[in-house]
Amino acid sequence: MRIFSGIQPTGAKHFGNYSGGFRQYAATQELGEAFFCVVDLHSITVEHDPKDLRERTLDLAAMLFATGLDPQRSTVFVQSHVTAHAESAWLLSAVTSYGQLGRMTQFKEKGERQEFVSAGLFTYPILMAGDILLYRTDRVPIGDDQRQHLELARDIAERFNARFGDTFVVPEGVYPEVGARIMDLQEPTKKMSTTGGTPQGTILMLDPPDVIRKKVKSAVTDSGSEVRRGDDKPGVTNLIDIMTVATGETPGAIEVRYDSGGYGQFKADVAEAVVALLEPVQERYRELRDDPGELQRLLRIGADKAREVTAPTLEAMYERMGFVRLR
Numbered sequence: 001m002r003i004f005s006g007i008q009p010t011g012a013k014h015f016g017n018y019s020g021g022f023r024q025y026a027a028t029q030e031l032g033e034a035f036f037c038v039v040d041l042h043s044i045t046v047e048h049d050p051k052d053l054r055e056r057t058l059d060l061a062a063m064l065f066a067t068g069l070d071p072q073r074s075t076v077f078v079q080s081h082v083t084a085h086a087e088s089a090w091l092l093s094a095v096t097s098y099g100q101l102g103r104m105t106q107f108k109e110k111g112e113r114q115e116f117v118s119a120g121l122f123t124y125p126i127l128m129a130g131d132i133l134l135y136r137t138d139r140v141p142i143g144d145d146q147r148q149h150l151e152l153a154r155d156i157a158e159r160f161n162a163r164f165g166d167t168f169v170v171p172e173g174v175y176p177e178v179g180a181r182i183m184d185l186q187e188p189t190k191k192m193s194t195t196g197g198t199p200q201g202t203i204l205m206l207d208p209p210d211v212i213r214k215k216v217k218s219a220v221t222d223s224g225s226e227v228r229r230g231d232d233k234p235g236v237t238n239l240i241d242i243m244t245v246a247t248g249e250t251p252g253a254i255e256v257r258y259d260s261g262g263y264g265q266f267k268a269d270v271a272e273a274v275v276a277l278l279e280p281v282q283e284r285y286r287e288l289r290d291d292p293g294e295l296q297r298l299l300r301i302g303a304d305k306a307r308e309v310t311a312p313t314l315e316a317m318y319e320r321m322g323f324v325r326l327r
């Protein structure tokens with residue numbers, strides 16, 4: 001079984017990324033042949049600082065290993081090191097509907113926040129489809145906010161297969177049962193995000209323990225004092241989900257333990273659970289990040305493997321679409 005996922009090097013990574021991304025990557029790498037990609041090409045679709053992109057790319061590579069990816073088991077690489085990604089995006093644009101791209105929620109939301117809306121922001125889901133399809137991927141571990149993009153990738157695969165012959169596997173998304181959409185602590189009806197959320201409501205992977213405690217303690221809660229999940233309790237539901245992600249306990253067990261005991265102790269314990277989860281990750285991260293030579297070495301191994309695996313798929317795409325190949 002092939003597994004593929006990607007994560008952007010823009011912005012500081014946060015607990016939502018941990019829940020929908022990092023922890024699922026570490027878990028799914030056990031299921032088969034896994035590829036995890038730092039999608040730097042995606043990060044130029046909104047305004048970016050070149051120096052920042054360079055640093056963030058290495059930061060994110062270090063974080064992928066710090067959260068449990070095993071370089072012996074998984075292929076971890078940077079998207080721009082494997083040119084097949086950019087090439088496949090162009091080829092797949094021929095089987096992508098303009099109308100469908102315009103209906104992407106992320107395009108509409110991100111577009112509204114930009115002064116300059118780049119063409120790349122619009123065509124971004126085609127690049128993402130290429131990422132996935134090039135590996136003939138079976139499973140894509142992602143959070144809920146990527147669901148629409150994954151559906152589009154499936155449509156693109158089906159359209160290509162129908163027009164040019166069976167080339168791609170139609171991939172399935174893998175979403176966490178709890179924590180597929182972690183919400184902002186201050187505005188629990190919005191997803192946690194460094195671009196769309198509030199700074200105080202976003203737990204960063206690299207936040208020091210005291211900052212985490214402060215953010216969790218000041219999280220917005222709902223009326224009543226019962227600790228339970230429900231549509232009428234977005235704030236408390238989110239905190240229960242966060243505790244579930246941090247500890248592996250079920251939401252039910254957490255509800256029973258805190259019951260109607262009020263929010264004070266509950267919040268304090270949620271904060272400690274997150275600190276206990278992230279402290280060792282931060283320690284490993286610092287060690288890895290302090291050794292850029294080793295990161296480069298691992299990323300080179302990853303890129304070589306990714307090139308080898310994608311070459312035949314890209315070749316088949318060119319062939320079937322009618323391009324003359326040099327023999």
Ligand code: TYM
Pocket residue numbers: 004005006007008009015016017018019020021022039042127128131132140141142143144145146149179180181182183191192193
């Ligand atoms: P990105 O970089 O925004 O996010 C990386 C992963 O984190 C998940 N995520 C969340 N999960 C739960 N709650 C949240 N609040 C939350 N915020 C983010 C995302 O769902 C994602 O799984 N377009 C993708 C990157 C990408 C990709 C791919 C993913 C490019 N090519 C191919 C899979 C396969 C993105 O911007 O993710």
